Amino acid sequence: MTSAAPEGGQRRLRAGVIGLGWAGQQHVAAYAADPAVDLVAISAMEEHLLARFGDEHEVPGRYRDWQQMLDEAELDLVSIATPTFLHAPMATAALEAGLHVLTEKPMAETGEAAAGMVDAARRAGRVLDVSFNHRQRGDVTALRAVVDSGVLGKLYYAKAGWIRRQGIPGLGTWFTKAASSGGGAMMDIGIHMLDMALHLLDEPEVTAASASTHAEFGPLGRGGSGFGISQVEEGVPFEVEDLATAFLRLDGGGTLLLESSWAQWIPHDLCYVTLYGADGGATIEWGGAPGSDRITVWTEVAGIPAELQPEVGEDGRHAGAVAQFLQKVRSEDWTPHDGSLALRRARVLDACYASARTGGEVRVGS
Numbered sequence: 001m002t003s004a005a006p007e008g009g010q011r012r013l014r015a016g017v018i019g020l021g022w023a024g025q026q027h028v029a030a031y032a033a034d035p036a037v038d039l040v041a042i043s044a045m046e047e048h049l050l051a052r053f054g055d056e057h058e059v060p061g062r063y064r065d066w067q068q069m070l071d072e073a074e075l076d077l078v079s080i081a082t083p084t085f086l087h088a089p090m091a092t093a094a095l096e097a098g099l100h101v102l103t104e105k106p107m108a109e110t111g112e113a114a115a116g117m118v119d120a121a122r123r124a125g126r127v128l129d130v131s132f133n134h135r136q137r138g139d140v141t142a143l144r145a146v147v148d149s150g151v152l153g154k155l156y157y158a159k160a161g162w163i164r165r166q167g168i169p170g171l172g173t174w175f176t177k178a179a180s181s182g183g184g185a186m187m188d189i190g191i192h193m194l195d196m197a198l199h200l201l202d203e204p205e206v207t208a209a210s211a212s213t214h215a216e217f218g219p220l221g222r223g224g225s226g227f228g229i230s231q232v233e234e235g236v237p238f239e240v241e242d243l244a245t246a247f248l249r250l251d252g253g254g255t256l257l258l259e260s261s262w263a264q265w266i267p268h269d270l271c272y273v274t275l276y277g278a279d280g281g282a283t284i285e286w287g288g289a290p291g292s293d294r295i296t297v298w299t300e301v302a303g304i305p306a307e308l309q310p311e312v313g314e315d316g317r318h319a320g321a322v323a324q325f326l327q328k329v330r331s332e333d334w335t336p337h338d339g340s341l342a343l344r345r346a347r348v349l350d351a352c353y354a355s356a357r358t359g360g361e362v363r364v365g366s
Helices: 023-031 047-056 066-072 084-096 113-123 139-151 185-200 317-330 339-358
Strands: 015-020 037-043 061-063 076-079 100-104 128-131 155-163 206-214 243-250 255-261 270-277 283-284 294-301 304-308
Touching: 015 061, 015 317, 023 037, 023 076, 023 084, 023 317, 037 047, 037 066, 047 061, 061 066, 066 084, 076 084, 076 317, 084 113, 100 317, 113 128, 113 339, 128 317, 128 339, 139 185, 139 270, 139 283, 139 294, 155 185, 155 317, 185 206, 185 243, 185 255, 185 270, 185 339, 206 339, 243 339, 255 339
Parallel strands: 015 037, 015 076, 037 061, 076 100, 100 128, 155 255
Antiparallel strands: 155 270, 206 243, 243 255, 270 283, 283 294, 294 304
């Protein structure tokens, strides 16, 4: 690999990836496919993954020690796709080394840890971004265009949820341990729905949360992503929720109802975002039975009730999130891209979990 400037004269960017699970593999593929990026280093504890993806993408630097990679690989930027509790220390170290950082969601296990990451990005004057890959869906992009057109009028209420039939990730692993994950279904998949809903609502501030959490499947070894009843590792309790619901108050008087579940007695998985406006409503839905994905808008045209089905483009997925991160890195001003938006999401989750513990409404911190 070389670092010659691509056509147009801009210097090629040298990228690294920490973590080679499924998400990390998507980052690796995205960097390797970008003609203006050199993927020069990867880091993981698993030797076979280092060999497999290093060989597949001709990556010269392969490290079991991520800090060694930061010290030696002469990177411009790095993606972090590791367990949640490692995001903050890894991102902070990379930022302090002068690198731009893209980390997987959730940003960190607590709002406090996320705030530390933002502080590090501001001190370093580097980009800190969080990969919300589901925001890159074609139907989300199409619905945002509908919102921007004004056809729905003032938006005052929304519902969003991700409910799985059977999908607790890694019973007995870091996913179900509070200290390493920060939370369960809401932290893992609810954060996606929160991000999409707030993005579609044009980023209102969440002012307060009233939430409840439940753990009815995981403690019994039920609901794992395999079939039937999983064996909970002896001595490793299920410490997080497998279902969470939240009622969120928005500035300007709007409200958002959020639900997320890893396991539930339902016929099939379901993801949805529904928007309620003064002049129209809209919904996107996916994840259920084959062919059930849909985007629909209800409004009036010349005083006549109308149902519209906007055209939907391709899904951007992780490649789209990586592309947006690279666009921010290549921009002339890195100041706006310090992770503040993702920090706001983390503060909302903090308030939700606090509300679930206390049984009352909790103000969202700043």
